[in-house]
Structures are given as structure tokens and as C-alpha cells.
Amino acid sequence: xxxxxxxxxxxxxxxxxxxxxxxxxxxxxxxxxxxxxxxxxxxxxxxxxxxxxxxxxxxxxxxxxxxxxxxxxxxxxxxxxxxxxxxxxxxxxxxxxxxxxxxxxxxxxxxxxxxxxxxxxxxxxxxxxxxxxxxxxxxxxxxxxxxxxxxxxxxxxxxxxxxxxxxxxxxxxxxxxxxxxxxxxxxxxxxxxxxxxxxxxxxxxxxxxxxxxxxxxxxxxxxxxxxxxxxxxxxxxxxxxxxxxxxxxxxxxxxxxxxxxxxxxxxxxxxxxxxxxxxxxxxxxxxxxxxxxxxxxxxxxxxxxxxxxxxxxxxxxxxxxxxxxxxxxxxxxxxxxxxxxxxxxxxxxxxxxxxxxxxxxxxxxxxxxxxxxxxxxxxxxxxxxxxxxxxxxxxxxxxxxxxxxxxxxxxxxxxxxxxxxxxxxxxxxxxxxxxxxxxxxxxx
Amino acid sequence: xxxxxxxxxxxxxxxxxxxxxxxxxxxxxxxxxxxxxxxxxxxxxxxxxxxxxxxxxxxxxxxxxxxxxxxxxxxxxxxxxxxxxxxxxxxxxxxxxxxxxxxxxxxxxxxxxxxxxxxxxxxxxxxxxxxxxxxxxxxxxxxxxxxxxxxxxxxxxxxxxxxxxxxxxxxxxxxxxxxxxxxxxxxxxxxxxxxxxxxxxxxxxxxxxxxxxxxxxxxxxxxxxxxxxxxxxxxxxxxxxxxxxxxxxxxxxxxxxxxxxxxxxxxxxxxxxxxxxxxxxxxxxxxxxxxxxxxxxxxxxxxxxxxxxxxxxxxxxxxxxxxxxxxxxxxxxxxxxxxxxxxxxxxxxxxxxxxxxxxxxxxxxxxxxxxxxxxxxxxxxxxxxxxxxxxxxxxxxxxxxxxxxxxxxxxxxxxxxxxxxxxxxxxxxxxxxxxxxxxxxxxx
Numbered sequence: 086x087x088x089x090x091x092x093x094x095x096x097x098x099x100x101x102x103x104x105x106x107x108x109x110x111x112x113x114x115x116x117x118x119x120x121x122x123x124x125x126x127x128x129x130x131x132x133x134x135x136x137x138x139x140x141x142x143x144x145x146x147x148x149x150x151x152x153x154x155x156x157x158x159x160x161x162x163x164x165x166x167x168x169x170x171x172x173x174x175x176x177x178x179x180x181x182x183x184x185x186x187x188x189x190x191x192x193x194x195x196x197x198x199x200x201x202x203x204x205x206x207x208x209x210x211x212x213x214x215x216x217x218x219x220x221x222x223x224x225x226x227x228x229x230x231x232x233x234x235x236x237x238x239x240x241x242x243x244x245x246x247x248x249x250x251x252x253x254x255x256x257x258x259x260x261x262x263x264x265x266x267x268x269x270x271x272x273x274x275x276x277x278x279x280x281x282x283x284x285x286x287x288x289x290x291x292x293x294x295x296x297x298x299x300x301x302x303x304x305x306x307x308x309x310x311x312x313x314x315x316x317x318x319x320x321x322x323x324x325x326x327x328x329x330x331x332x333x334x335x336x337x338x339x340x341x342x343x344x345x346x347x348x349x350x351x352x353x354x355x356x357x358x359x360x361x362x363x364x365x366x367x368x369x370x371x372x373x374x375x376x377x378x379x380x381x382x383x384x385x386x387x388x389x390x391x392x393x394x395x396x397x398x399x400x401x402x403x404x405x406x407x408x409x410x411x412x413x414x415x416x417x418x419x420x421x422x423x424x425x426x427x428x429x430x431x432x433x434x435x436x437x438x439x440x441x442x443x444x445x446x447x448x449x450x451x452x453x454x455x456x457x458x459x460x461x462x463x464x465x466x467x468x469x470x471x472x473x474x475x476x477x478x479x480x481x482x483x484x485x486x487x488x489x490x491x492x493x494x495x496x497x498x499x500x501x502x503x504x505x506x507x508x509x510x511x512x513x514x515x516x517x518x519x520x521x522x523x524x525x526x527x528x529x
Numbered sequence: 530x531x532x533x534x535x536x537x538x539x540x541x542x543x544x545x546x547x548x549x550x551x552x553x554x555x556x557x558x559x560x561x562x563x564x565x566x567x568x569x570x571x572x573x574x575x576x577x578x579x580x581x582x583x584x585x586x587x588x589x590x591x592x593x594x595x596x597x598x599x600x601x602x603x604x605x606x607x608x609x610x611x612x613x614x615x616x617x618x619x620x621x622x623x624x625x626x627x628x629x630x631x632x633x634x635x636x637x638x639x640x641x642x643x644x645x646x647x648x649x650x651x652x653x654x655x656x657x658x659x660x661x662x663x664x665x666x667x668x669x670x671x672x673x674x675x676x677x678x679x680x681x682x683x684x685x686x687x688x689x690x691x692x693x694x695x696x697x698x699x700x701x702x703x704x705x706x707x708x709x710x711x712x713x714x715x716x717x718x719x720x721x722x723x724x725x726x727x728x729x730x731x732x733x734x735x736x737x738x739x740x741x742x743x744x745x746x747x748x749x750x751x752x753x754x755x756x757x758x759x760x761x762x763x764x765x766x767x768x769x770x771x772x773x774x775x776x777x778x779x780x781x782x783x784x785x786x787x788x789x790x791x792x793x794x795x796x797x798x799x800x801x802x803x804x805x806x807x808x809x810x811x812x813x814x815x816x817x818x819x820x821x822x823x824x825x826x827x828x829x830x831x832x833x834x835x836x837x838x839x840x841x842x843x844x845x846x847x848x849x850x851x852x853x854x855x856x857x858x859x860x861x862x863x864x865x866x867x868x869x870x871x872x873x874x875x876x877x878x879x880x881x882x883x884x885x886x887x888x889x890x891x892x893x894x895x896x897x898x899x900x901x902x903x904x905x906x907x908x909x910x911x912x913x914x915x916x917x918x919x920x921x922x923x924x925x926x927x928x929x930x931x932x933x934x935x936x937x938x939x940x941x942x943x944x945x946x947x948x949x950x951x952x953x954x955x956x957x958x959x960x961x962x963x964x965x966x967x968x969x970x971x972x973x
Contacts, residue, residue: 122675122948139583141945146671148719149946158721161675161948178679216947227590231566231605235622275592277602501585502593503660504566504605 089114090426093174093187095164095360097124097147100193100396100411105157107419112426115157116185118176122146122161125216126477128408131256133219134350135226135263136271136499140216143477160185164194164360169367169389188391189422192360192378193415195397196406199356199375206327210249210349213256222350224504226264229348230272231504233279240345246284247346249332251324252353253290254297255444258307260350261288262446265314271499286316287344289334290353291323296452298405298442303452306461310446324353355406357398364394373400382434383421384414390432393418401435409440445469533558534870537618537631539608539804541568541591544637544840544855549601551863556870559601560629562620566590566605569660570921572852575700577663578794579670579707580715580943584660587921604629608638608804613811613833632835633866636804636822637859639841640850643800643819650771654693654793657700666794668948670708673792674716675948677723684789690728691790693776695768696797697734698741699888702751704794705732706890709758715943730760731788733778734797735767740896742849742886747896750905754890768797799850801842808838817844826878827865828858834876837862845879853884889913 090113094101097119105117123144132138147159165182166175173186198212211221226248233245248264250257268284275281288295288311295311295318296304311318319334319341326333331345357376364370364378370386371379377400378386384399386392395418396411404410417435424431441455443465451465460468534557538545541563549561567588576582591603609626610619617630642656655665670692677689692708694701712728719725732739732755739755739762740748755762763778763785770777775789801820808814808822814830815823821844822830828843830836839862840855848854861879868875885899887909895909904912 122671122946136585139585139945140947141580141583144947145944146719146946148716152718160679161672162679178676181676181679183679183681227566228605232622232625235604235606235625235627237627272592274596275590500589501583502566502590503584503588 090188090422091116091186092189092191092422093118093185094191094193095119095174096191096193096195096358096396097121097159098127098193098195098396098411099408100195100415101191102147102150102415103412104191104193104395104415104419105151105154107416108156108422109154111156111419111423113156113189113422115154116160116187117147117151117157118160118162118164118174118185119147120161120163121216122148123216124150127214128255129473129477130213130216130219131260131263133216133501134213134222134260135267136223136502137263139501140220144216164363167360167363167367169392172391189425190392191415191418192364192392192394192398193396193411194358194360195411196355196357196375196377198351199354200351201354203327206324206351209327209329210251210332210351212351213260222348223501225348226267227502228504230268230276230279230281230284232347234276242279243285244330244345245347246279246281247287247331247344247348248284249287249289249344249346249349251289251332251349251351253288253292253295253318253320254352255442257288257290257350257352258295258311258444258446260352261286261311261316262314262450265316266447267499269315287346288316288318289322289324289332290320293321295320296444299444299452300454300459303454303459303461307444307446307452310450310461314447327351355397361394361398364392368392370394375400381432383432384418384435385421385432393421402437404437407442410437413437443469443472534632534866535560535630536633536635536866537562537629538635538637539618540635540637540639540802540840540842541565541603542571542637542639542840542855543852544639544859545635546591546594546859547856548635548637548839548859548863549595549598551860552600552866553598555600555863555867557600557633557866559598560604560631561591561595561601562604562606562608562618562629563591564605564607565660566592567660568594571658572699573917573921574657574660574663575704575707577660577945578657578666578704579711580667580946581707583945584664588660608807611804611807611811613836616835633869634836635859635862636808636836636838636842637840637855638802638804639855640799640801640819640821642795643798644795645798647771650768650795653771653773654695654776654795656795657704666792667945669792670711671946672948674712674720674723674725674728676791678720686723687729688774688789689791690723690725691731691775691788691792692728693731693733693788693790693793695733695776695793695795697732697736697739697762697764698796699886701732701734701794701796702739702755702888702890704796705730705755705760706758706894709760710891711943713759731790732760732762733766733768733776734764737765739764740888743888743896744898744903747898747903747905751888751890751896754894754905758891771795799841805838805842808836812836814838819844825876827876828862828879829865829876837865846881848881851886854881857881887913887916 092113092115094117102124108115126143129143151157162176162178164174165177173184200206211218229245233242236242250261264286268281272281323335324332333343361376361378378394379400380394384393395414397406443453445451449463449466451469453460453465453468536557536559538561546568552559570587573587595601606620606622608618609621617628644650655662673689677686680686694705708730712725716725767779768776777787805820805822809816822838823844824838828837839858841850887897889895893907893910895913897904897909897912
């Protein structure tokens with residue numbers, strides 16, 4: 086008996102999830118393998134880090150999203166081996182290891198933060214890629230205000246109240262804007278010794294401009310908006326060191342050589358997932374400078390037409406690492422598989438349709454570019470809200486995010502401000518008190 | 530110049546928070562010291578552990594709750610020393626230590642889980658006292674279903690699908706009911722290899738009855754309801770061992786001597802906060818068997834009328850460790866301080882007004898006792914919902930919990946199901962990948 090065509094998808098981000106959805110009615114068996122139990126609506130991750138949304142609001146369980154798609158199963162685990170000749174993956178979850186055979190493979194494991202050869206920076210300046218990152222940053226951001234309130238020494242207090250965002254792409258810009266709103270509005274009246282509005286928000290980037298992917302006119306508008314809000318921007322400034330108490334830069338201005346700051350956030354660059362290297366080792370695939378896999382025009386691995394590399398892990402014609410590329414390349418791979426099943430093996434190149442870009446800077450202020458149209462200010466913000474709400478509501482059961490979110494945005498309230506006892510007092514202190522220990526040994 | 534009367538409150542739970550609120554209009558300076566930045570609406574903690582509510586829904590920031598109360602400041606920190614003669618506290622936050630002087634002191638640090646002399650159980654069977662606990666349990670509960678789906682061995686799969694709740698008080702009963710709903714309804718259709726409805730929910734208690742504090746008729750009704758739902762109850766059964774893979778009991782039934790279960794939850798007993806021992810060492814205060822401080826009828830420490838011990842840390846006339854005792858004893862302490870300021874030093878005994886008890890067992894099923902009235906079933910559930918909604922909405926900005934919560938309760942959806950990568954793969958694996966490390970070193 087012949088089995089149905091088996092599709093293995095590695096990664097549950099935009100690329101992997103939309104590939105799976107596109108295969109909903111195909112005559113295939115789909116297995117989606119992901120390191121966590123949830124998809125992540127990454128464009129709003131910074132709102133979890135700053136207390137506007139809860140993790141559940143932007144991280145729907147993959148099983149729930151794909152519940153009704155009966156040809157698809159979800160596996161929680163990490164791919165630790167790829168056998169391209171034998172066409173199977175080795176997947177590990179805790180001490181559990183198993184093999185998953187495939188006829189078509191989609192590799193969509195994306196990218197993580199890049200520290201440009203300085204992985205040691207990560208400890209002091211977490212990135213913005215996962216729910217773990219966002220919860221860690223939430224603890225550091227709200228914790229810094231708490232420590233400032235406790236601190237008698239003015240220079241140390243200043244350090245607690247200085248927030249450095251490294252990287253002025255959309256994530257960095259949006260986060261800087263949120264930190265302004267948080268300190269100027271949400272926390273108003275919360276403290277007795279400090280004025281949270283005195284917080285210094287520093288945005289650094291090595292390139293001479295913010296939002297490099299946006300057209301010049303919008304970049305200028307964005308720069309002006311951020312300046313109006315009170316963000317301190319230093320462009321063309323390379324971060325050369327990060328430690329517990331601050332960052333060091335190559336700035337010509339001696340006052341910026343060292344910036345004392347307790348909370349640092351790294352939003353400066355990406356490096357492709359280690360699965361790129363695995364593919365390079367297994368198939369001699371070529372990687373670009375960022376570690377992304379160079380693919381054929383139809384998104385397949387050279388010499389392996391049954392293997393697709395999509396999204397942020399794909400290196401093709403200079404396409405950027407944005408969610409629309411991931412979604413569209415995923416759909417392209419799914420469509421190719423569906424055509425092949427019907428006997429149509431002709432390779433068709435992937436054509437990316439640029440739907441534009443958006444960045445929100447503050448409440449009622451955003452930037453958007455759609456084709457040749459450029460919008461800024463309130464109109465762009467309404468557009469941004471509509472697009473993101475529609476996307477979020479696309480996941481089942483998320484209608485109520487609308488109420489929550491609109492209320493939080495308009496009301497200035499931030500309900501998700503939990504700093505856990507672990508975050509304040511550290512794991513070891515907690516363990517010593519025979520309290521919960523999370524993550525130190527394999528889960529049971 | 531004389532300073533205003535200074536009130537230091539240690540603990541931001543029901544006792545501490547309601548003491549502070551009761552002093553809103555008093556001519557005093559209030560300092561509220563808490564280990565975390567939030568109050569915790571503990572009666573709904575089990576709903577965070579089971580994915581119905583987010584941590585922000587039940588843990589409003591203390592600063593936000595007390596924002597408009599200008600005579601009150603909030604300090605994030607841990608009390609590491611009490612000088613009763615010098616009337617000051619030593620408070621530590623990270624490496625920051627300072628002293629807080631007081632004229633009146635309220636100690637309201639409550640209780641943590643008790644493992645009856647077996648602190649080593651805590652690692653395998655976390656309690657239900659903090660947000661850390663609830664998030665840890667959320668990861669273990671949803672993670673267990675994930676592992677069951679992955680597990681080829683039937684007996685191991687059975688172990689992943691067995692959930693043991695130790696302790697059949699309100700928390701244990703409510704959690705067992707939620708685990709039934711979660712496995713029978715919320716997760717329906719989510720898995721491909723396992724049927725989550727086959728999960729075995731085991732409720733153990735050393736005493737011969739559930740809900741010991743409730744009248745006999747309601748206990749019987751509760752027992753019947755839990756049996757109808759499919760909870761496997763073993764009363765009069767003492768847990769004698771807990772390890773990674775299960776629990777051991779003293780049961781006469783050999784099949785219950787060892788129960789193989791991956792996820793265990795401990796809701797069996799409380800031990801008073803270590804501040805009780807600190808007061809015993811400093812003032813020779815007498816502690817009861819649970820470590821609670823024996824107080825005068827007006828809730829003051831014997832020999833120290835300026836020190837009040839309230840709530841779960843207070844041992845007085847056999848009053849139970851419930852939120853109403855904490856709230857009312859806190860208000861009594863606040864009223865006593867207010868009277869003293871006006872020159873009225875006459876001690877007045879604390880009279881507890883029992884407002885009854887409630888426990889919800891499932892959607893539309895609860896038990897309630899108010900004075901001599903006993904209600905069960907749907908009417909009790911409506912009452913339960915109304916009381917808890919009113920309490921939650923009492924905190925600013927929490928109106929939208931109503932929408933969220935009602936929708937989640939009625940729709941059977943559980944939006945908060947995030948299992949973080951750290952929870953799945955452990956801290957060290959994450960650290961090795963140069964990802965965020967949370968809590969291992971002092972925060973910056």
C-alpha cells in the first residue's frame with residue numbers, strides 16, 4: 086500500500102504555519118515540528134515586553150490554530166539531525182528522540198538575534214525574538230523602575246532609569262516609542278521618589294539612518310517623531326561593548342563612549358537558525374554571510390528539489406527577513422508540492438509581492454508604505470491597527486484581544502506588569518528557599 | 530519638627546493591601562514592602578496554571594492599585610531584619626539594603642506551601658502560592674500533554690497523562706475540576722495520537738473528606754460532583770513520597786501505593802512565612818504548630834502594641850487562613866492605628882465576621898455557604914462568578930478581565946497556554962545557545 090505524500094515542516098513561525106495552512110485541503114500528511122507549543126506573532130512581541138499584551142495574546146497554541154486541519158499533526162521538539170538521502174529528520178524532546186520520515190521537507194526555522202561575533206553581549210542585552218526574551222525584558226524594564234525608586238545614589242538612579250535600545254529597525258523604533266509612552270504616561274503617579282518621565286531612552290544604530298528599509302521621506306518623518314517624543318538617537322554609532330552596567334560605543338562624542346544603563350535591549354541584527362549549517366553540512370548547501378541558505382528560484386535546496394528553505398532562513402534575490410516573505414514563500418512551497426502531487430513537476434520561480442512596510446512610533450503615530458503610497462501620522466496608525474487586529478483575529482478565539490488591546494492602547498494602562506519573584510531574587514535564592522525550580526533539570 | 534506617624538506594612542497580599550487602603554485618608558505615612566511588584570488575587574491562581582487567565586489578569590501592580598493614595602509608597606524588597614526596640618526594618622532588594630523606620634508595623638507576609646517536613650517534594654510537586662508557581666505548573670500541565678503525544682510507549686504515555694493533585698481543600702478541588710475541563714473540553718481535537726480526555730485526574734487527601742471547612746451537606750455534594758466529572762478521589766490517603774515519575778502513598782490498596790504521574794501539584798498545607806520566626810527570635814513571640822504568631826485579641830504582638838500580625842501569619846482563636854480573615858484583620862489594624870492617632874489607646878479585640886466560603890467545581894457548578902444558607906450547583910456558580918468579578922474589577926483597569934474571562938469560561942477556550950522554550954529545553958540548553966539567561970545572576 087502506498088502511503089500519502091508526507092510533508093514535514095520545521096518551524097511554526099509565519100513561514101511554517103502558513104505553509105501548513107496552505108496544505109489544509111491537499112492530499113498530504115503534514116507534520117509541523119516546533120520548539121515551543123505556540124506560534125508567535127512576532128511583530129507585537131515588543132508589546133509583551135512593555136506590558137501591553139499578555140503572552141497568550143500573541144502566542145496562540147499551534148495545535149489550537151490547526152485543530153480542525155485533520156491532515157496535520159503538531160510535534161513539540163527540536164530537529165537535531167537531517168538525513169537528506171534517507172529523507173528523515175531526527176527530532177528530540179527532552180530525552181525522547183524519534184525519526185520523522187518525509188517526502189517533502191520545508192525548513193522554516195527563521196533567525197535568532199545576532200550579536201555580530203559577541204555572543205557574550207546576549208546576557209546583558211537580551212534580544213527580541215521569543216516569548217522568553219519578552220518576559221525577561223518585561224522583568225528588566227519594570228524592575229529597573231523599581232530599583233530606581235529604591236536607589237539613594239543619584240548616579241546609580243540615573244543608570245536604572247537609562248534604557249538603551251541597540252538597533253533602529255522597526256523593532257528598535259517601536260520599542261523605543263513604547264518605552265517613552267511607558268515612562269511618560271503609563272507609570273505616571275506610580276512612584277514617590279522618582280519621576281518615571283525622567284527616564285532616558287537611548288536608541289543606537291551603526292547605520293546613519295533609522296528604519297533603513299523605509300523610503301527617505303518616511304525615515305525623516307520617523308526621526309522627527311522620535312525626537313519629538315524624547316527619544317535620544319545616536320546613529321552611525323557602533324556598540325563595542327556591553328556589560329552589566331552599560332554599553333560602550335565608538336562615538337566621537339566622549340560622553341557617548343560609555344553610556345551607563347541597567348536595561349539594554351538588542352534589536353540590531355539577525356543570524357540564521359543553526360539548521361542552515363546542518364543543511365550545509367548534509368548537502369553542501371551554500372550559506373550567505375548571515376548564515377542563510379542560498380536556494381533555487383523556486384525556494385528549493387540546490388540538488389534537492391524535495392527540500393524547501395523559506396522565510397528568514399532563505400537567501401534569495403536579496404529578499405528581506407520580513408513576515409510577508411515568510412508567508413508568501415511558504416505558500417509558494419505548499420503550492421509547488423500540491424502541483425507535484427498532480428504530476429506537474431515544472432519548477433516555477435517564487436515571485437515576492439511587496440505589500441509594503443509599517444512601523445508604529447507611538448499612540449496615533451505610525452509610518453506605512455504600500456506600493457508607492459507613503460502614509461504617516463494618524464492615518465498610518467489606523468492602518469497599522471487595522472492590519473494587526475485583522476491578523477491577530479485570524480487566529481481562533483482571539484477576538485477578545487481586540488477589547489483588551491484597544492482599551493490598553495487608548496487607556497494607557499498596562500495590565501501585564503508582573504515581575505516574578507524569580508526575576509527579582511534570582512533562581513538560586515528561590516531554590517534555597519525550597520521554592521519552585523524552573524528549567525534547571527529536565528521537566529517531568 | 531515632628532514627623533507624621535509612620536506605618537510600615539510588610540506584604541502586599543490581601544492583608545497588607547487592605548490595611549494600606551484602609552489608611553488612605555489617615556494622617557500617616559504608609560510604606561508597603563513586598564517581594565514582588567504585584568498584589569496577587571490568589572483565589573484565581575489555579576486559572577493561570579490552567580491557561581484561562583493571564584498573570585496580569587490576577588496580579589495588578591501594587592503601585593498602580595495605590596497610585597492615587599498619596600500617603601503611601603511601595604517598596605519592592607524583602608525584609609531581612611526587624612529591630613523591634615529601634616523600630617526599624619532592614620529591607621533588601623538585589624544588593625541594595627536599607628532601613629525603614631516605623632511607628633506602627635503590620636506584618637502580613639502570609640504563608641507558603643508546606644510539605645510537612647519534606648521540602649524535597651517541592652521540586653517535583655510545585656505548590657500554588659505565587660505567579661512563579663502558576664507559570665511553572667502551566668508549563669508542566671500543557672507540556673505533559675505534548676509529551677504524551679510524542680510518547681510511543683503506552684505505560685509512559687499513561688504517566689504523562691496522569692495528574693496528581695495533593696490536597697482536597699478549595700484550591701485542590703478547583704484545580705482538579707479545571708484539569709477535567711481542560712482535558713475533556715478545551716483540548717478536544719488538538720491532538721492526533723492521544724485523546725486528552727483519557728487523562729487521569731487523581732485527587733488525594735490525608736483527611737477522610739474533601740473541603741474540610743465546608744458543612745457536611747456541601748462536602749457530599751462536592752464529592753458527588755467531582756465523581757460525576759471523572760475525578761478519581763482517594764481520601765484518607767497520605768502521600769509518603771514524591772519523585773520525578775510519580776507519588777507514593779500509604780494506601781491499603783496496593784494499586785495506589787505508587788501512582789505513576791509526570792505532573793504533580795501540591796495544594797496540601799501551608800506553613801507560615803519565615804517572618805514569624807524572625808518575630809519569635811526578636812520578641813520571644815510564641816508560634817503555633819504551623820509557625821504562625823500567637824497574637825493578642827487585638828492582633829498585636831504580645832508586649833509590642835505597635836506591631837500587628839495579621840492574615841495567614843496570625844494565630845488567633847483558631848481563625849482560618851482565608852482572604853476574609855486577612856482583609857478584616859488588616860482593616861482592624863488600620864482602624865486601631867487611626868484611633869490611636871486621635872489619642873484613643875483602648876485595645877479593642879478583633880471580631881471576625883464569617884462571610885462564608887465558596888468553591889467552584891466546574892463550569893456552572895459551585896458550592897457556597899453564607900451564614901446558614903447553603904447553595905450548590907448553578908446558583909452557587911453565579912454567586913461565585915459575581916463575587917470574584919466584583920473583587921477583580923475593584924482593581925483599576927481590570928474591567929476587561931470580565932470580557933476575557935467570561936468568554937474563556939463560556940467558550941471553553943484557553944488562550945494562555947504558552948510553554949516557553951526554557952520550560953521545554955531547560956535553562957542550560959538555552960544558555961548554551963547564547964540565548965537569554967534569566968535569573969541566574971543578579972538582575973541588572
